[in-house]
Amino acid sequence: MVESTAYRQGVAKAAILPRRRYPPQMESSTLALHILTGTNQFLFTGHGEGYVAVNERRFQRPLVVMARDVRTDWPATDFASLEPSHFSYFLDLKPEVLLLGTGAKQQFARPELYRELIDARIAIEFMDTPAACRTYNILVAEDRKVVAAVLI
Numbered sequence: 276m277v278e279s280t281a282y283r284q285g286v287a288k289a290a291i292l293p294r295r296r297y298p299p300q301m302e303s304s305t306l307a308l309h310i311l312t313g314t315n316q317f318l319f320t321g322h323g324e325g326y327v328a329v330n331e332r333r334f335q336r337p338l339v340v341m342a343r344d345v346r347t348d349w350p351a352t353d354f355a356s357l358e359p360s361h362f363s364y365f366l367d368l369k370p371e372v373l374l375l376g377t378g379a380k381q382q383f384a385r386p387e388l389y390r391e392l393i394d395a396r397i398a399i400e401f402m403d404t405p406a407a408c409r410t411y412n413i414l415v416a417e418d419r420k421v422v423a424a425v426l427i
Contacts, residue, residue, distance in 0.1 A: 316342045316415055319408035319423070324379075327408060327425055340423045341368065342415050354382050354426055362389040365397065368422055372398040372414065376407030376425035 317340050321328035326335045329345055337353075339346040351361040354377050362384075365373050373392065375384075381403045392399050402410065404425045411423035 317345050318412050318415060322405050322408050325427060327376075327404065327427065335427060337424070337426045339364075339368075340411065340425070341370075341421075349424060351424070351426060354378055354384075357384055357388055359388050359391065362399075363391050365422060365424070366391060366395055369395075369420070370397060370422040371420045372400060372422075374407040374411050374414075374421060374423045375399060375401050376404030376423060377401055378404055378426045381406070 317329050319327060319329055319340070320331050321333075326333050327338070328334070329338075329340055334345075334347070336347060337349055337351050339349045349361070349364055351357055381401060383401045386393065389399055400407075400410070404427070407423050407425055411421055414421040
């Protein structure tokens with residue numbers, strides 16, 4: 276890593292820019308972000324204890340969500356019971372990335388469970404279910420081939 280002389284000496288130099296002035300009607304306005312609706316894509320619209328919502332429809336069991344499909348036939352029930360067949364389920368879907376929502380807390384599976392995904396060059400990310408929902412929505416908006424498998 277290359278350090279600047281000013282950094283090594285503990286001197287922080289930064290340009291000071293004048294404060295930007297906005298018209299009075301804009302001074303108190305806030306930024307509101309809204310999920311894009313009216314698309315033909317499946318997006319997470321909510322999550323809470325014991326459920327996730329996809330396009331406003333609540334699910335209280337593990338499910339697999341893709342931009343154009345929602346599947347409830349994934350045989351996984353909870354993180355502790357995951358086995359290689361639960362991961363090989365995703366091979367035919369051929370995602371760029373698989374987001375595995377592991378429930379209320381982030382957990383990591385042993386690599387031997389998802390070795391087939393690694394060999395097929397499918398990236399897998401383990402995160403808590405709320406984070407998986409948020410990340411999925413961002414990646415779908417970027418038109419990425421993403422699959423979210425969430426455990427409740």
